[in-house]
Amino acid sequence: MSETLPSWWPEKPPIYNIERSYLENLEEGPFFDGKIPERTLPPKNEWVDFLGFLVAHPLGVPAGPLLNSRWVAFAAKMGFDIVTYKTIRSKPHPAHPLPNMIYVDTLGSLTYDRHEETLKQAEHPPKDARSLAATNSFGIPSKDRTFLVKDIARANEALAPGQVMIVSIVGTPRPNEDFYEDFVRAAEIALEGGAKIIEADLSCPNVTTCEGSLFTSPEAVYEISSRVKKAIGPVPLIIKVGVIEDKEVLRRVMCAAAKGGVQAICGINTVSMKVVKGDGTPALGEKRLKSGVCGGPIREVALDFIQKAHAVNQEEQLGMTIMGTGGVTAPEHFDQFFNAGATVAMSAVGMMWDPYLAARYFQC
Numbered sequence: 618m619s620e621t622l623p624s625w626w627p628e629k630p631p632i633y634n635i636e637r638s639y640l641e642n643l644e645e646g647p648f649f650d651g652k653i654p655e656r657t658l659p660p661k662n663e664w665v666d667f668l669g670f671l672v673a674h675p676l677g678v679p680a681g682p683l684l685n686s687r688w689v690a691f692a693a694k695m696g697f698d699i700v701t702y703k704t705i706r707s708k709p710h711p712a713h714p715l716p717n718m719i720y721v722d723t724l725g726s727l728t729y730d731r732h733e734e735t736l737k738q739a740e741h742p743p744k745d746a747r748s749l750a751a752t753n754s755f756g757i758p759s760k761d762r763t764f765l766v767k768d769i770a771r772a773n774e775a776l777a778p779g780q781v782m783i784v785s786i787v788g789t790p791r792p793n794e795d796f797y798e799d800f801v802r803a804a805e806i807a808l809e810g811g812a813k814i815i816e817a818d819l820s821c822p823n824v825t826t827c828e829g830s831l832f833t834s835p836e837a838v839y840e841i842s843s844r845v846k847k848a849i850g851p852v853p854l855i856i857k858v859g860v861i862e863d864k865e866v867l868r869r870v871m872c873a874a875a876k877g878g879v880q881a882i883c884g885i886n887t888v889s890m891k892v893v894k895g896d897g898t899p900a901l902g903e904k905r906l907k908s909g910v911c912g913g914p915i916r917e918v919a920l921d922f923i924q925k926a927h928a929v930n931q932e933e934q935l936g937m938t939i940m941g942t943g944g945v946t947a948p949e950h951f952d953q954f955f956n957a958g959a960t961v962a963m964s965a966v967g968m969m970w971d972p973y974l975a976a977r978y979f980q981c
């Protein structure tokens with residue numbers, strides 16, 4: 618890519634319109650009127666092996682921002698070679714009402730000691746995408762099986778050589794149903810759509826039930842991953858985790874995951890924190906006191922996760938692939954992740970506010 622890339626934020630709005638509903642974004646987005654950047658691929662002998670698939674560059678978009686096949690196709694065209702189809706459930710599920718995303722003032726990096734603090738909603742968005750901090754609360758909405766099977770297939774078809782898509786799945790706790798088995802039901806939908814790689818989301822901080830803390834329990838991690846792995850056979854399985862400060866807990870979780878057949882670990886999910894308006898009332902309403910904070914201020918914790926996961930992987934000889942996400946909002950952040958031990962570096966909120974992020978990295 619030798620062209621001059623256009624600037625984006627703040628002259629242009631994010632490609633996801635936070636003033637509009639999740640469904641409107643799904644049906645009408647991504648909101649992008651720019652130019653698709655030119656792409657010069659590296660020679661094939663430099664492509665990277667990612668879980669058995671050769672990818673041109675291991676830059677990716679994690680679960681969440683790519684709402685359907687149109688969003689997946691868009692991210693792939695913008696140079697993200699590992700794209701994740703948003704987390705799906707076994708049955709349709711509505712999104713939380715607006716607001717689903719708001720800006721927050723984090724007053725610096727959200728280090729571990731700050732996760733119990735209450736953050737304030739920001740009155741104005743930052744001018745620089747690097748200092749972008751937002752909180753999101755969607756509730757993992759999902760479409761029905763018929764839609765998903767067709768749309769996952771369509772998304773796969775939209776990819777170019779050197780690109781691969783992951784499908785993220787989650788189980789839903791329902792009365793009188795086996796919660797862990799529901800991960801398998803969701804994985805079956807992904808498989809029917811032709812998923813090449815499956816990621817089990819064990820970490821969503823925005824759900825009001827026990828789903829959110831599964832990733833810290835080695836027993837739950839083993840039980841879910843072994844059941845899903847049995848159902849998906851040779852299809853590679855990733856687990857998505859949230860913040861794990863204690864390296865020994867991470868060690869137990871990664872060992873349990875490896876025993877359950879997991880080939881890669883992706884972290885971190887958003888950091889769950891209380892967010893209030895200027896007057897002290899809950900920014901997302903009384904029913905959603907906590908929500909997931911993403912963007913630049915969580916990068917330090919994401920880097921710490923990558924370093925620890927990389928070390929555990931080597932110490933225990935697990936042979937897992939480490940995938941980093943959290944706070945990549947500028948091109949140089951991808952290399953920070955690679956240098957910390959990640960094989961794959963991903964950006965969610967960063968690419969929503971600057972869709973040229975991967976292209977800018979390639980130009981560096």
Ligand SMILES: Cc1cc2nc3c(=O)[nH]c(=O)nc-3n(C[C@H](O)[C@H](O)[C@H](O)COP(=O)(O)O)c2cc1C
Pocket residue numbers: 679680681682703704753755757785818821857884885886887911912913915942943944945963964965966967
């Ligand atoms: C709009 C949005 C929706 C998200 N939805 C999901 C989701 O459904 N499943 C999941 O595993 N992570 C979800 N995430 C979390 C991201 O995958 C990622 O872990 C987190 O945002 C940290 O990365 P970032 O700082 O680059 O945004 C979502 C993030 C955003 C911004």
